[in-house]
Amino acid sequence: xxxxxxxxxxxxxxxxxxxxxxxxxxxxxxxxxxxxPGSAAQLEACMRAAHSLKGAARIVDIEAAxxxxxxxxxxxxxAQEGRVALNQDSIDLLLRGVDLMRNVAxxxxxxxxxxxxxxxxxxxxxxxxxxxxxAPAPGGRADEAPPVRPAAPKPLDADPVEREGPDRALRVTVxxxxxxxxxxxxxxxxxxxxxxxxxxxxxxxxxxxxTARAIERLAEALPQSSQDASSQDALAEARRHxxxxxxxxxxxxxxxxxxxxxxxxxxxxxxxxxLACRMQxxxxxxxxxxxxxxxxxxxLDKQASLELDGSATRVDRDILERLEAPLTHLLRNAVDxxxxxxxxxxxxxxxxxxxxxxxxxxxxxxxxxxxxxDGRGIDLARLREVVISRGLANVEVVARLSEAELLEFLFLxxxxxxxxxxxxSGRGVGLDAVQDMLKQVRGxxxxxxxxxxxxxxxxxxxxxxxxxxxxxxxxxxxAYAFPLAHIVRAVKAPRTAIRMLEGRQHFDFDGRQVGLVSxxxxxxxxxxxxxxxxxxxxxxxxxxxxGLVVDGFLGGHxxxxxxxxxxxxxxxxxxxxxxxxxxxxxxIADIQDMLRSMExxxxxxxxxxxxxxxxxxxxxxxxRILVADDSLVVRELQxxxxxxxxxxxxxxxxxxxxxxxxxxxxxxxxxxDVDMPRMDGVELVRRIRGDLELKSVPVIILxxxxxxxxxxxxxxxxxxxxxxxxxFQDDALVNAVVDLIGEAAV
Numbered sequence: 250x251x252x253x254x255x256x257x258x259x260x261x262x263x264x265x266x267x268x269x270x271x272x273x274x275x276x277x278x279x280x281x282x283x284x285x286p287g288s289a290a291q292l293e294a295c296m297r298a299a300h301s302l303k304g305a306a307r308i309v310d311i312e313a314a315x316x317x318x319x320x321x322x323x324x325x326x327x328a329q330e331g332r333v334a335l336n337q338d339s340i341d342l343l344l345r346g347v348d349l350m351r352n353v354a355x356x357x358x359x360x361x362x363x364x365x366x367x368x369x370x371x372x373x374x375x376x377x378x379x380x381x382x383x384a385p386a387p388g389g390r391a392d393e394a395p396p397v398r399p400a401a402p403k404p405l406d407a408d409p410v411e412r413e414g415p416d417r418a419l420r421v422t423v424x425x426x427x428x429x430x431x432x433x434x435x436x437x438x439x440x441x442x443x444x445x446x447x448x449x450x451x452x453x454x455x456x457x458x459x460t461a462r463a464i465e466r467l468a469e470a471l472p473q474s475s476q477d478a479s480s481q482d483a484l485a486e487a488r489r490h491x492x493x494x495x496x497x498x499x500x501x502x503x504x505x506x507x508x509x510x511x512x513x514x515x516x517x518x519x520x521x522x523x524l525a526c527r528m529q530x531x532x533x534x535x536x537x538x539x540x541x542x543x544x545x546x547x548x549l550d551k552q553a554s555l556e557l558d559g560s561a562t563r564v565d566r567d568i569l570e571r572l573e574a575p576l577t578h579l580l581r582n583a584v585d586x587x588x589x590x591x592x593x594x595x596x597x598x599x600x601x602x603x604x605x606x607x608x609x610x611x612x613x614x615x616x617x618x619x620x621x622x623d624g625r626g627i628d629l630a631r632l633r634e635v636v637i638s639r640g641l642a643n644v645e646v647v648a649r650l651s652e653a654e655l656l657e658f659l660f661l662x663x664x665x666x667x668x669x670x671x672x673x674s675g676r677g678v679g680l681d682a683v684q685d686m687l688k689q690v691r692g693x694x695x696x697x698x699x700x701x702x703x704x705x706x707x708x709x710x711x712x713x714x715x716x717x718x719x720x721x722x723x724x725x726x727x728a729y730a731f732p733l734a735h736i737v738r739a740v741k742a743p744r745t746a747i748r749m750l751e752g753r754q755h756f757d758f759d760g761r762q763v764g765l766v767s768x769x770x771x772x773x774x775x776x777x778x779x780x781x782x783x784x785x786x787x788x789x790x791x792x793x794x795x796g797l798v799v800d801g802f803l804g805g806h807x808x809x810x811x812x813x814x815x816x817x818x819x820x821x822x823x824x825x826x827x828x829x830x831x832x833x834x835x836x837i838a839d840i841q842d843m844l845r846s847m848e849x850x851x852x853x854x855x856x857x858x859x860x861x862x863x864x865x866x867x868x869x870x871x872x873r874i875l876v877a878d879d880s881l882v883v884r885e886l887q888x889x890x891x892x893x894x895x896x897x898x899x900x901x902x903x904x905x906x907x908x909x910x911x912x913x914x915x916x917x918x919x920x921x922d923v924d925m926p927r928m929d930g931v932e933l934v935r936r937i938r939g940d941l942e943l944k945s946v947p948v949i950i951l952x953x954x955x956x957x958x959x960x961x962x963x964x965x966x967x968x969x970x971x972x973x974x975x976x977f978q979d980d981a982l983v984n985a986v987v988d989l990i991g992e993a994a995v
Contacts, residue, residue, distance in 0.1 A: 267305045268314075268354035274298040275321075275347050276540050283340050283543070284554065289329070296325035302350060313370045314353045320377035321346050327381050339380055341547070344540070349373060433523035436516045450502045457498065461491045527713070528563035531609045534573050535560070538580060542605055545584045552591050552602040553584050559609035564616060565713045568690055572618075575683040579620040579706050580605055582680070586666070587624030587704050597701065599623070615734050616712055621705040627698040628666070629655060635666055643881055654793070656696045660684045688841055690714060691732060691824065709734065717810050717837065721803035721829070722786060725774040728835045729799075730808055730827060735840035737787040737794060739802060744781055753851070754858055756796060758787060765796045766847045772822060788840060788847075795847045810837065822846055871897040872990055873914070877907035877921040877933065878951075887920060887951070887982070894983055895993025904928030908936055916946060917990045920982075923952040923963065931966045938967035947989040951982065 278295040282288060299322040306314030321343060327333035335343075349370070468484055539555045546553035564572070588594075588603035595601055608619040633647050636658050647655070658664055662681045687694050692710035711717065711734060719730035720739055742756050747765065749755075755762040765785070768774075785796040808827035813820065824839035874896050878884040888898045899914070901907035905927040911919060919937065921930040930950055937943045949970040950963040963971045970985045 261309055264305050264309045264311070264314075265354045268302060268350060271298040271302045271305075272347050272351050272354075273536055275350075276344070276536075279340050279343055279347070280539050280543055282335050283337065286335055292325055292329050296322060296329065299325060311353065314350060316374050317346060317350055317353065317370055320374040323381060324377050333380060337547070342376060342380065344544075346373060346377070429523050429526070433516075433519045436519055450498060450505060453498060457491060457495050461488070461495070464488065464491065525563075527566050529566050529569055530560065531562045531564050531569070531572075532557075532560035534564070534569040535576060535607070538576065538607070541577065542580055542584060545581060546588070546603075549585060550590060551584065551588055553588055553605055554602055555580070556604055556606045558606065562609040562611065562616070564609075565711075567714050568616070568710055571686050571690060575686045575708075576607070576618075576620065578680065578683050580607070583620060583622040583624065583704070587622040587626075589625050593625075611712065616710045618708040618710070619705060620708075621703055623703045626700045626702060627656065627659075627704055628700075629698075631666060632656070632658065635664075639664075653695075653697075656698070659696065660694075691717070691734070691840075693735070693841075714810065716807055717827070718805065718807050719827075719837065720786065720805050721835065722768070722784070722799040723801040723803055724768045724772060724799050726800075728803055728829065728833065729768075729772075730806070730835050730837045731786055731788075732837065732840060733805065735788065737789065740785050740787065742783050742785055744783060747783075756783075756785070758794065758796070761794065763787065763794045763796045764851065765798055766850060768797050768799045770850065771797070771843060771846050788844060793844075793848075795844065797843070797847070808835070808837070871895060872917040872993055873897045873899065874918045874920060874986070874990075875899050875901060875907060875911055875914075875916045877901040877904060877919065877925065877930065879903050879922065879925045883922070890982065891920075891986065894986075896986070897993075904930060904933040907933055911937065911943060911946070912940075918947050918949065918986060920949045920951055920986075923950060923954055923959070931963055934963065934966040934968050949982070949985055949989070 275295055275298045278291045278298070281291045282295070285291065299318050303315055303318035303322060306312075306318060324333060324339070324343065328335050333339065353370075464484070464487055535557070539557070542553055542555040583605045584603075588605070589597065589599075591601035594603065603622065603624055605622045606620070608617075608621075610617055629652065632655055633650075636642055636647050636655070637644055641658060641661070642650075660680045660683075664681070684694060686692075687708065687710070690710055691714075692708060694709075695707045696704065697707075698704045711732075717730070718733045720733060720736055721728050721730055723729075738758075740758070746756050747754050748757075748762070750762055754765045756765060757763075765783075784799050784801050786799060788795050788797055806829065808829070811826045811828070813823070813826055822839055822843045823836050824842070825837045827835050827837055829835050874891055876884060876887045876891070876898055877900070878887065879902060884900050884902075888900055891898045899910060899916070901910050903925040904921070907919065907921060908928060919933075921933055923930040930952070934948050934950065937946060937948060947969045948967065949972060950968040951972050952959065952963070953973065955973045960971045969989055972981055972985060
């Protein structure tokens with residue numbers, strides 16, 4: 250900030266700025282002293298910070314801050330003289346003083362003399378004094394205090410920034426900076442528009458060469474006897490014009506290519522510098538995390554330290570602002586769920602103090618952040634039990650889940666392994682909030698665990714939210730962009746390479762059989778890709794892969810992201826929009842949303858075949874039935890029964906899910922249970938009959954309730970059939986379906 254900028258600040262603004270800086274020095278120093286009680290360098294830094302705060306507070310006449318800083322300074326001096334041993338209790342006390350100082354600074358301008366109340370400050374200063382009074386006098390039993398090691402002398406060139414003076418800075422609003430980055434991104438895209446023009450000039454140059462060769466062939470084909478002087482002159486003139494045109498094109502093409510290289514280089518540098526203005530070190534967003542880890546561990550009677558690696562890694566300010574809450578959740582989970590008590594760690598042969606590690610670095614054009622601990626790890630057996638007990642999957646399904654699939658349940662809303670809710674955890678909202686934030690910024694998270702050795706969360710985020718590197722693909726004549734950060738690979742495969750496994754189409758990808766899904770079906774575009782070769786975008790992670798079949802690849806581009814109008818709401822499978830280098834609009838795919846759509850299609854056995862048009866056509870002519878039942882077993886039994894008879898079947902887990910599904914798709918029939926959570930079957934029938942567009946859809950109620958009053962209640966609501974679930978023993982359900990909508994094929 251320049252001196253002109255400082256002149257615009259009030260004295261209390263300056264004090265708040267000073268307090269923010271010095272209290273952070275105090276916090277870092279106290280945490281370091283907790284690990285190294287005898288560090289003279291840290292004691293000196295803390296004493297100087299308290300002394301600076303005292304002087305600043307005296308200038309702005311905040312007496313409470315003066316007394317508070319003076320009491321802390323006295324305690325640090327006592328520690329330097331060996332009269333006070335800074336143990337955990339005294340460091341707790343000093344950290345309380347840091348918090349009080351921050352509150353004093355925050356409220357000082359409105360009421361400088363009653364910031365937190367005289368009694369609060371007086372009581373705290375008295376506590377500091379009592380610690381000093383309990384200490385031995387100088388020359389007494391000072392040997393009981395931890396030895397103070399002298400600080401190493403600072404080299405003359407150890408602080409070049411201080412010697413050269415601070416960099417000049419200018420205050421810029423966030424909105425102006427965002428507009429600058431946006432314009433730089435537009436320039437980056439616009440600079441590439443010369444490239445297609447240069448390619449067209451190359452094609453024109455090749456056309457001229459072909460014209461010249463055609464003239465030569467024509468001259469050779471004419472008999473020499475017919476070539477008089479005038480024709481010879483005309484031929485020579487044509488050759489001269491062709492050469493001049495080629496020379497002119499070559500010169501202009503060289504100029505265009507040079508201009509293209511120059512403008513692209515300038516645009517890249519402009520964008521990089523504009524983006525650098527938005528970048529901040531990760532440390533700016535995690536200043537309070539070491540203190541949080543320490544305090545949380547103390548409240549849980551645990552010992553923990555936070556190791557930071559890559560705190561200088563540059564992060565986009567928009568992403569940095571959103572990172573604090575997710576990282577706080579992950580670190581709190583690591584301390585609360587992951588780390589054992591000191592007694593448990595010692596019994597397991599570990600140090601009493603647990604280590605939580607936060608790493609950050611740039612890799613492959615993305616920001617990688619890893620949060621790990623050396624604790625007990627996640628109990629996978631316990632996780633399986635909770636999944637089953639909460640009805641999220643049955644025993645058979647859970648037994649088949651891989652470790653990665655099982656760990657995904659941790660991110661479900663409200664999911665927790667804790668038996669009781671505490672002030673720290675137990676409600677199951679932490680990891681859900683982490684994943685939600687990552688989805689907002691087009692990031693991903695992966696978790697791995699090792700029993701007895703700890704848990705590791707790896708976050709991958711874009712370096713910036715303003716520009717995305719994407720693969721362009723043609724789907725139904727429309728261009729779609731797929732962010733490269735979420736693509737495993739883009740490949741081409743002959744149709745003959747497609748194999749049928751368990752009724753689904755797969756292709757071989759690096760020795761693995763990967764299922765194929767048509768992008769036309771995912772996006773609801775109808776027709777399937779044609780041709781002898783398939784263009785496939787492989788999406789997912791190392792555990793779950795899908796091959797998304799598109800019509801063709803259009804190349805890779807850097808696109809300036811334009812958020813969709815919020816009035817549109819969340820559009821399924823789409824995250825944002827952009828403009829291509831040619832100025833055409835393009836939709837950017839929401840990869841995580843698209844993966845969920847593909848998983849849903851696969852789970853309900855509704856995947857259309859991409860092997861040939863006839864198979865797709867036959868799929869499109871099948872009559873569609875929606876089955877709603879809260880029992881997984883009954884739901885699957887009905888689905889398989891109707892699918893066996895040729896119908897296309899979707900499933901819903903309860904009445905509310907069925908109501909949302911039936912409104913979003915064209916169904917020929919609905920089969921529903923009565924007793925379901927959130928909305929029962931009778932209410933579902935009433936809503937269908939009350940909807941102008943759905944009232945003609947036939948409905949069959951299939952229930953265990955076989956009393957006459959139950960049957961009348963269902964029929965009066967508007968059901969066409971009321972069957973009991975004992976009907977699975979005969980063909981009553983299938984006969985009712987055929988009676989209402991006919992055979993499976995249209």
